[in-house]
Structure formats: structure tokens, C-alpha cells
Amino acid sequence: MTPELQKRLESSLPPFDGRCIHNIDELNLSQLRDILAFAFASLEPHFPSVTLFHDWHEHDGFIVAAQDASWISLTAIIENERTLYESRDDDFAVRIAIYSPTFDWLLRYNIDSNDESDYNTASCDFDLSASPRIGSANILNELCNRFPGMLADCESHSWFTSHYGG
Secondary structure, three states: OOHHHHHHHHOOOOOOOOEEEEEOOOEOHHHHHHHHHHHHHHHOOOOOOEEEEEEEOOOOOEOOOOEEEOHHHHHHHOOOHHHHHHOOOOOOOOEEEEEOOOOOEEEEEEEEOOOOOOHHHOEEEEEEEEOOOOHHHHHHHHHHHHOOOOEEEEEHHHHHHHOOOO
């Protein structure tokens, strides 16, 4: 987490005041790419600015700084399975996290490599938390409808507190 997101988590402030959509079983790179492409296309028109960081919340809870990102750079990440694989953090259970500077949502994905010589063996996961105060919070329902049987819905604050690795 970033310092501000950690404070928001502790106080159940956006984006941790609403729901979270996450994968039920491990995803492969193609599935993750499809989910990210749909999420990016749904979020970009409403949120022109995005911020990115490597989220250690589930690894050891390390607090980090974020950097500005662009939708162009995010779209380049999902160009194909190889570019998506290359976007991962090399450490185990460190997610790539993207959020709106208004804290309306937080999207994270993780790619763990089972075999460095074959990126197609990677196991992936995804979650997206959204505050109910925003109109685009409906993206959570849209994701569940678009990817039936792959995603589950839960309360965001509980999801993050139960997955803390620190």
C-alpha cells in the first residue's frame, strides 16, 4: 500500500468502503488479460488520471510510494500475454496496483511465475475495489456478468484486512 491508501484502509474510506471483485480460482495470463482489458476500457473514460505502484500488502505489508501512470502505458501492458507477464513484480505475491488519484477505485493484479522459462505457466489473480459513491461502481457488476464463474464479490475492507501479509 501507499501511505495514504493504508490510512484509508484503516478507516474504511474509499476505495475500501464498498465492494471488491476478485477471482475465484487462479487465472491464466489470457484470462487476466481479458479481465484487465475490460476493466481498463470501462474505467478510462471516467478517470483520465491513474497512479501505479507495486503493492506489498499481501507479501509483507511494506508501504511504498506510487507514481503517475497513463492509460497508454497500461494498454501497452496488456498488448499480449508476454507484455502482461513482463509487467509483473519479480517477488512472490507482490501485486501491480492501479488506482484513481480520487481514490474511487483500486485495481490490482498478480502474476506468479511457476516456470521462468515458460511464461504461459504463470498463475494470476485480480481484484478491483470500488467505492459505492461513484457511478462507475457498476463496473463490478459488469465484470461479474462478463466473466461468469470466474469472479466473486465481497466487502472490500474485509478482503484487504484478511489478506494482509505483514
